[in-house]
Amino acid sequence: MSEVRIRDFGWRHAGRRAWAVRGLDLHIRHGERVLLLGPSGAGKSTLLAALAGLLPEDSGEAEGTIEIDGLEPRKARDRTGIVFQDPQTQLVMARSGDDVAFGLENRGVPAAEIWPRVSDALDRVGFPYPINRPTAALSGGEAQRLALAGVLALRPGLLLLDEPTANLDPPGATLIRDAVARATGADTTLIVVEHRVAEALELVDRVVVLEPGGGVRADGSPDVVFTAYGDRLAAEGVWVPGFSIPPVKATSTPTTDVVRVTSAAVTGRLDPVSLTVRDGEVLAVTGPNGVGKSTLALVLGGLTAPDTGQVRVTGDHRPPHRWRAATLAGRIGSVFQNPEHQFVTGRVADELALGPRRLGRSPAEIRRIVDDLLDRLRLTRLADANPFTLSGGEARRLSVATALATAPRLLVLDEPTFGQDRRTWRELIGLFAGLRDEGHAIVAVTHDEDFVRTLADRTFPLGAPDPQPLPRRSRP
Amino acid sequence: MILAPAPVADPAAPLARRNPVAKLGAALLFSLPLISTVDPVTPAAALLVELALLPAFGVRMRVLARRLAPLLLAAAGILVSMVLFAADRSGTLLLALGPIQITTGVLTTATALILRIFAVALPGIIVFATTDPTDLADALVQNAKAPARFAIGALAAFRLLPLLGQEWRALALARRARGVDAGRNPVARLRLFASTAFALLVGALRRGVRLSVAMDSRGFDARTPRTHARLQRFTGADTALLAGAAGLAALILTVAVLTGFFQPVIS
Amino acid sequence: MDNRHRWRTIDIVIASVIAVAFGVIFWAWNTVWGVTEAAFAFFPPAQTLLYGVWLLPAVLGGLIIRKPGASLYTEAVAAIVSALLGSAWGATVIPQGLVQGLGAELAFAVLFYRSWRLPAALLAGAMTGVTAALFDFFVWNAKYALWDYRVPYALLTVVSGALLAGLGGWVLVKALAPTGVLDRFGPGRERALI
Numbered sequence: 001m002s003e004v005r006i007r008d009f010g011w012r013h014a015g016r017r018a019w020a021v022r023g024l025d026l027h028i029r030h031g032e033r034v035l036l037l038g039p040s041g042a043g044k045s046t047l048l049a050a051l052a053g054l055l056p057e058d059s060g061e062a063e064g065t066i067e068i069d070g071l072e073p074r075k076a077r078d079r080t081g082i083v084f085q086d087p088q089t090q091l092v093m094a095r096s097g098d099d100v101a102f103g104l105e106n107r108g109v110p111a112a113e114i115w116p117r118v119s120d121a122l123d124r125v126g127f128p129y130p131i132n133r134p135t136a137a138l139s140g141g142e143a144q145r146l147a148l149a150g151v152l153a154l155r156p157g158l159l160l161l162d163e164p165t166a167n168l169d170p171p172g173a174t175l176i177r178d179a180v181a182r183a184t185g186a187d188t189t190l191i192v193v194e195h196r197v198a199e200a201l202e203l204v205d206r207v208v209v210l211e212p213g214g215g216v217r218a219d220g221s222p223d224v225v226f227t228a229y230g231d232r233l234a235a236e237g238v239w240v241p242g243f244s245i246p247p248v249k250a251t252s253t254p255t256t257d258v259v260r261v262t263s264a265a266v267t268g269r270l271d272p273v274s275l276t277v278r279d280g281e282v283l284a285v286t287g288p289n290g291v292g293k294s295t296l297a298l299v300l301g302g303l304t305a306p307d308t309g310q311v312r313v314t315g316d317h318r319p320p321h322r323w324r325a326a327t328l329a330g331r332i333g334s335v336f337q338n339p340e341h342q343f344v345t346g347r348v349a350d351e352l353a354l355g356p357r358r359l360g361r362s363p364a365e366i367r368r369i370v371d372d373l374l375d376r377l378r379l380t381r382l383a384d385a386n387p388f389t390l391s392g393g394e395a396r397r398l399s400v401a402t403a404l405a406t407a408p409r410l411l412v413l414d415e416p417t418f419g420q421d422r423r424t425w426r427e428l429i430g431l432f433a434g435l436r437d438e439g440h441a442i443v444a445v446t447h448d449e450d451f452v453r454t455l456a457d458r459t460f461p462l463g464a465p466d467p468q469p470l471p472r473r474s475r476p
Numbered sequence: 477m478i479l480a481p482a483p484v485a486d487p488a489a490p491l492a493r494r495n496p497v498a499k500l501g502a503a504l505l506f507s508l509p510l511i512s513t514v515d516p517v518t519p520a521a522a523l524l525v526e527l528a529l530l531p532a533f534g535v536r537m538r539v540l541a542r543r544l545a546p547l548l549l550a551a552a553g554i555l556v557s558m559v560l561f562a563a564d565r566s567g568t569l570l571l572a573l574g575p576i577q578i579t580t581g582v583l584t585t586a587t588a589l590i591l592r593i594f595a596v597a598l599p600g601i602i603v604f605a606t607t608d609p610t611d612l613a614d615a616l617v618q619n620a621k622a623p624a625r626f627a628i629g630a631l632a633a634f635r636l637l638p639l640l641g642q643e644w645r646a647l648a649l650a651r652r653a654r655g656v657d658a659g660r661n662p663v664a665r666l667r668l669f670a671s672t673a674f675a676l677l678v679g680a681l682r683r684g685v686r687l688s689v690a691m692d693s694r695g696f697d698a699r700t701p702r703t704h705a706r707l708q709r710f711t712g713a714d715t716a717l718l719a720g721a722a723g724l725a726a727l728i729l730t731v732a733v734l735t736g737f738f739q740p741v742i743s
Numbered sequence: 744m745d746n747r748h749r750w751r752t753i754d755i756v757i758a759s760v761i762a763v764a765f766g767v768i769f770w771a772w773n774t775v776w777g778v779t780e781a782a783f784a785f786f787p788p789a790q791t792l793l794y795g796v797w798l799l800p801a802v803l804g805g806l807i808i809r810k811p812g813a814s815l816y817t818e819a820v821a822a823i824v825s826a827l828l829g830s831a832w833g834a835t836v837i838p839q840g841l842v843q844g845l846g847a848e849l850a851f852a853v854l855f856y857r858s859w860r861l862p863a864a865l866l867a868g869a870m871t872g873v874t875a876a877l878f879d880f881f882v883w884n885a886k887y888a889l890w891d892y893r894v895p896y897a898l899l900t901v902v903s904g905a906l907l908a909g910l911g912g913w914v915l916v917k918a919l920a921p922t923g924v925l926d927r928f929g930p931g932r933e934r935a936l937i
Contacts, residue, residue, distance in 0.1 A: 103694035329655030388922035561892035600833020633759030684760035
């Protein structure tokens with residue numbers, strides 16, 4: 001159980017002009033459970049890193065003080081534990097039990113005590129596998145549970161959670177929420193950063209809203225804070241419950257088939273699937289992890305050849321996976337889950353110019369396309385920036401823009417709204433709706449129920465529980 | 477081909493069970509002395525010993541053959557470049573292609589060099605095929621007094637390997653989606669490869685930074701002495717393995733010297 | 744002992760990650776370029792042209808981490824990674840990796856670990872090439888004609904080391920710094936305020 005006192009705290013990362021956090025005063029008592037909110041860039045993650053004693057002196061400039069049980073955070077490290085967003089970069093060892101033991105070894109816990117504490121921590125988070133389960137074989141939600149167990153095994157008095165469910169699908173997020181709820185009792189002080197408020201609400205009894213310029217904007221019980229500030233927070237990008245976004249569905253009925261998939265299958269990754277996508281519609285492909293949604297996106301995008309079955313795009317008798325890359329980019333735009341996978345140049349503007357240039361557009365035309373896209377996706381300010389330095393929302397907008405630069409008729413999106421704040425989310429929805437209304441066909445692989453509800457004109461549930469699978473008919 | 481760092485041998489085999497440091501040491505003790513000679517008989521004898529020990533390590537012939545396959549190319553390369561560039565062209569002339577004279581001496585040396593790379597490589601392949609990376613790191617720390625921070629740090633990075641292998645494939649597909657492909661143009665292929673490699677490196681380093689922060693958050697940089705959850709024991713049998721490897725290497729080389737086959741590499 | 748030579752966790756992990764990433768890159772090279780690989784294997788002298796690529800981790804590790812031992816450690820881990828991945832060369836890659844890493848290490852040591860500019864990178868690349876060439880000269884190439892093969896092979900290795908590993912490593916660091924991934928390292932700190 002720990003108590004936190006923050007007095008006039010500020011931190012500026014080396015190489016940055018702006019302060020990440022500034023002028024912050026906060027007192028968190030023993031056993032309190034706090035949700036820390038604020039728009040993107042308000043310094044929430046920086047504050048958590050500071051509390052965890054993880055801001056190295058050589059990487060920035062500090063102001064004010066933080067005390068955890070009267071100690072500075074670096075000295076209080078054995079009282080704090082932190083879980084980050086990405087499970088893959090928190091697991092250290094190849095076997096699950098070894099990973100939980102890692103922190104105990106570091107703290108010098110005698111070998112005889114380690115294994116009982118490991119199994120105790122795994123029980124507390126409801127880890128369903130034996131301790132020698134390879135960490136590489138875990139799903140995102142399971143891996144995050146393991147990361148939580150690794151932290152809980154150290155018995156922290158102050159538990160810090162930095163968007164622990166942002167990288168997970170809804171079932172994975174539920175796993176983590178339940179694990180936190182069952183594993184932390186009244187003896188743990190909890191601070192959660194989460195922009196999807198509904199995910200964290202049942203875990204907390206106090207909400208603190210940081211002001212982007214510095215200081216605290218609001219502080220109190222969830223009811224009080226959301227009644228007073230809910231609309232403003234929602235406008236700034238926080239997912240506040242009760243502020244739903246009105247649906248934007250297609251106004252006209254689609255007429256022309258753009259792509260037709262007939263019994264396409266990829267061995268071991270995708271069971272035979274048949275579907276048709278028409279122009280002017282948004283088709284949402286949903287379904288649990290592991291049924292091959294991303295593989296279907298690759299097949300539709302002409303990036304993976306189906307082992308059996310066919311993919312036919314109207315107007316070309318050859319399947320898209322046989323097209324030259326430039327032809328493909330001109331007709332089908334694919335947007336990957338991780339935007340950084342798609343960046344091939346060192347400048348935002350060059351990223352946008354690449355596609356049109358490969359299609360042989362004139363320099364004047366390219367300039368017009370680039371300027372237009374920069375403007376539409378609020379990237380003009382970043383035209384000269386390195387794509388790899390963009391924030392999550394910016395990188396996502398850029399990756400969508402690169403696919404639009406060649407004006408493809410079909411857009412294939414893999415989890416396009418994953419982990420985005422509400423503001424970027426609304427922009428993306430507006431953009432996709434506009435493209436659809438211009439006549440583009442859009443296929444989106446998604447776990448995002450809000451996306452389906454708001455935008456999708458049709459839903460294709462992949463791998464839906466089907467007691468009697470369709471008999472495999474004619475094989476070509 | 478997949479990136480699979482997992483052991484591919486029967487873990488219960490008597491020698492596969494030995495301490496990883498002992499196995500690695502034995503492989504080096506046995507194979508490195510073989511570099512000292514360039515006659516064909518010594519490596520041939522060593523190869524026989526190695527193949528005879530194979531069942532004791534639980535490595536199947538198929539696995540071994542697959543891992544050795546790239547060496548066949550290297551062997552062909554040695555043959556070609558020996559024919560072209562051999563220093564010693566003594567012996568009976570077998571064939572003359574213009575200025576290039578292929579003699580029995582040339583072929584003997586080529587055979588010796590080819591046998592040598594197989595004999596030198598085999599012990600290491602066997603050992604790494606039977607060794608789990610975690611066990612190796614543990615043993616390096618506990619039995620070879622390697623610094624724990626470095627051994628465990630490397631092990632943590634090693635865990636990213638399959639992830640980066642998948643990442644490579646995603647990057648390659650994403651490039652095609654962006655309209656970038658190289659066709660048959662080798663320069664374009666090289667540029668595409670470089671751009672993919674660069675993106676991989678950026679992603680890998682970013683993951684590395686996050687991983688190191690997560691490790692520190694669990695006390696990896698605490699100055700308290702680390703304890704060991706998993707015990708690696710270095711027993712008499714491990715010492716015997718080391719001694720046996722050194723002894724066998726010495727025996728083979730001594731016999732080679734005494735029988736006059738030994739040809740020092742630096743003469 | 745907190746001084747500028749003590750390795751932080753991030754130094755250890757990043758040096759290891761460089762080695763692992765190059766393990767993947769070499770693996771991809773072999774799958775993508777299998778044909779050239781065969782051609783090179785068939786005519787080993789041609790391989791020396793690309794020798795520097797294998798030496799890149801040593802120079803890159805040194806230039807990014809900027810601490811004594813960084814080149815040696817990175818190249819050694821790279822060697823162990825390739826052995827664990829099932830390198831056909833078995834355990835011999837480990838002494839070979841140590842020898843190669845030593846070359847770049849010596850170059851940075853001669854400069855007292857104070858210079859990380861292009862000349863230092865070129866020197867480190869060339870020195871890595873020298874140690875690699877010496878290893879091959881005595882261990883693998885002893886039975887070849889001295890002037891027609893061993894000497895040209897060694898010289899090409901050094902040139903390739905200087906250009907591909909030295910210049911290449913320097914260019915790579917310059918390209919990595921703007922992406923922000925090196926912000927907690929020397930080369931990233933030299934970036935302009937943003």
